[in-house]
Amino acid sequence: MSTAGTYYFGISSYGNSSYDPLIAGSGRIGATSGSYELSVVVDTPTPTLSGDIIDVSPDPRLDAVDAVTIAFSAPVTGFDLADLALTRDGNPVSLSEAGVTLTSSDSIRWTLADLTGLTGDPGDYGLVLAADGSGITSDEGASLTADITETWTVNPPPALSVDILDVSPDPRLDAVDRISVTFNRAVNGVDLSDFSLRRDGVDVPLIDPGDFGAAVALVTDDLITWTLADLASRTADPGSYELLLTAEGSFISDLAGEPLTSDASDTWRVLEPPPPAAFEPNDAIATAAALTLVDGQTRISAFVGDGTYERADVDLYAVDVSAAGTILLDVDARSLAEPSQLDSYLRLFDANGRQLAQNDDTSGSLDSALAYELQSSGTYYVGVSAYGNMRYNPLVEGSGRNGRSTGSYELFVRFQEDSTDPDPDPGPGPDPDPPAGPMEPNDSIATATAVVFDSRQAVIAGTIGDGAYGRSDVDLFAVELVAGTTIEIDVDARTLANFSALDSYLRLFDADGNELAQNDDAFGQLDSYLRYTVAARGTYYVGISSYGNSDYEADTAGSGRRGRTVGDYVVTMSHDGPSDPGSDPGTPPPPLDPAEPNDSTATASLLTVVDGRVQASGTIGDGEYFGADVDLYEISLWAGSAILIDIDARSLATPSTLDSYLRLFDATGRQLARNDDWRGSLDSRLSFTVQVTGTYFIGVSSYGNSRYDPTVDGSGRSGRTTGDYLLTVDVDAPDRPSTMTTMGFPDEAPPTHVVELLRSAAFATMGAGGNAGGRWTLDRVR
Secondary structure, eight states, X not given: OOSOSOOOOOOOOTTOOOOOTTSTTOSOOOSOOOOOOOOOOOOOOOOOBOEEEOOOSSSSBSSOOOOEEEEESSOEESOOGGGEEEEETTEEEOSTTTTOEEEESSSSEEEEEOOTTTSOSSEEEEEEXXXXXXXXXXXXXXXXXXXXXXXXXXXXXXXXXXXXXXOSSSSBSSOOOOEEEEESSOEEOOOGGGEEEEETTEEEOSXXXXXXXXXXXXXXXXXXXXXXXXXGGXXXXXXXXXXXXXXXXXXXXXXXXXXXXXXXXXXXXXXXXXXXXXXXXXXXXXXXXXXXXXXXXEEEEEEETOSTTGGGOOEEEXXXXXXXXXXXXXXXXXTSSSOXXXXXXXXXXXXXXXXXXXXXXXXXBSSOEEEEEEOSOEEEEEEEEETTOOOOOTTSTTOSOXXXXXXXXXXXXXXXXXXXXXXXXXXXXXXXXXXXXXXXXXXXXXXXXXXXXXXXXXXXXXXXXXXXXXXXXXXXXXXXXXXXXEEEEXXXXXXXXXXXXXXXXXXXXXXXXXXXXXXXXXTTBSSOEEEEEOSSSXXXXXXXXXXXXXXXOTTSXXXXXXXXXXXXXXXXXXXXXXXXXXXXXXXXXXXXXXXXXXXXXGGOEEOOOBTTEEEEEEEETOSTTGGXXXXXXXXXXXXXXEEEEEEESTTSSSOOSOOEEEEEEOTTSOEEEEESOBTTBSSOEEEEEOSSOEEEEEEEEETTOOOOOTTSTTOSOOOSOOEEEEXXXXXXXXXXXXXXXXXXXXXXXXXXXXXXXXXXXXXXXXXXXXXXXXXXXXXXXX
């Protein structure tokens, strides 16, 4: 029986089974009759009693607990305050002398109330109902047999703090009219005398009108956010400004009387007005300023932000070229002798306004540059704007959005016409005083130039077109590497100070001449770059040629085709293996000490994982942005890799003052994971499994600087601490997929359709029906 009550047994003959037990004689005549004996056994279960103290929430908490609920499985008697024991940090807290009450309306749910005076102090609390000797029983006579406990923590309230919200944009061209000041809870006692304003170190009065007109207004709606208004007349002049709130002597306190003990400040710059707008208006192709090239080049000075559209300003320039060739565009702003605040964005358009090329940052700088091969003569348009304003329509004035900065810049334009000479003069040469170049012939593995590394790096200048094969020239270099070594190869030609016409092509081979990796263009340039980790110890060969000559045989001199360009180059090779590959690599190198600046993904320090681990020692506060400093690290990961990132600062042998904040981003700067404190420590730690093979970024900053944009230098706010740290990254990577190369298509004639070769099709045959202009079928071999 599931419930208590009165139950009835009915006995009849077979055939009389459907009678109504409420109506005598309601059945039918049964098949038999006779006497019987009835035995009834009732097994009555032993009653039980259980209880629970309902969880205190929130836990941990900042305030006292006023009431706690205790619930039993059945109505009880014999429950009183003497059955309960309260402790704080293990010490007893008396319930009998503080007006605490214990009440219930149904004898099942009981409320222990009026606890505020006992649970307000910070500490770890415990409430125990001891079963033994309590005398608590249910109506069925069951006794409570197990103790009931609940614990919670009351943390001390945070200190009263204040923040002056950052002035934005900064730097700026106009005055600041309003500034908000935010406390972490409601306060009294705030007035203008608590603030001071300085320009270039000189006091600017806030109360005395002086030459500024009316006094500054100070208003609030909630006693938490206070606003200084009517500041425009005091902040219009160019200069460096600082607004300071001084806690000492301010009489600012929260509603409980706790005084403010920490100061707050914010700084910003108002720039000198821009020079006369020499080229304005030039915000659309119809009004673009015409540039005249002298000896194929020109350089002009201008300003983004001096036009009608201010931070949405666009400067467009028309460049006429009389033949096909290569145009080089370079914007200098941050790299000027007197650096500008402009973070530039560069675009190139044809006469119809169709974008041909674009660039944001180059060579680790916020300045922009690009090189592009123009296919025909005509008029082309160069667009310069601020980062953030990169989707404007060049045919429509004012079609962009506000960029993130303004400032002066210099634009350098150079055009080099394609030569009709089959073996032209290779050009003006590389940068001044280049390192010694390789000696010809070095067009095959047998004659490759041996590379000697100095501190794991080698820089070599060379020329494509100076050998026996003219435009089919190849320069091959031999490098000795041990297993697990990652080599980086960077070819500079179009990006040299003395522009080279070479559009390079880069390949890496093993000792048998098998291609391991290749690259044509990198970082938005016609220069080449690749990075590769070798699986075995041996000799590897770096091949440099011209685009169009990308299918030569590394072991056969002169086996390639005529490339499209010739010219000088400088190749930089670096690796993370032992300095002498012929020796025992010995102990691993000490942790990487990243060099500033590394405050954005564009300038991130590169991490190379060796045997599943890499470490870096860094400092927050040693960069340009001091307390707002961010250290960003770039790491390449395979899909399915589990990464564990650990920051040691407070836990170092010599503890650091840094309270760290840790973030993980994908290649676009989208946050994937974050952590502040780990297991009661102010150090940070996180783990994450990546789903996509690619580049990821690790961001280290101070607590308080947790919302910076990893793609923008200086986009955060000052954190609360600075100091040294040790970054440890452990990577558990899955087996790497095999690499494949699609061969047989010349550079100038790629296939009409792209066939994606998956690993599952590694063992397949070409099905019938394919043709040069259509799609082939892969039939898997099982």
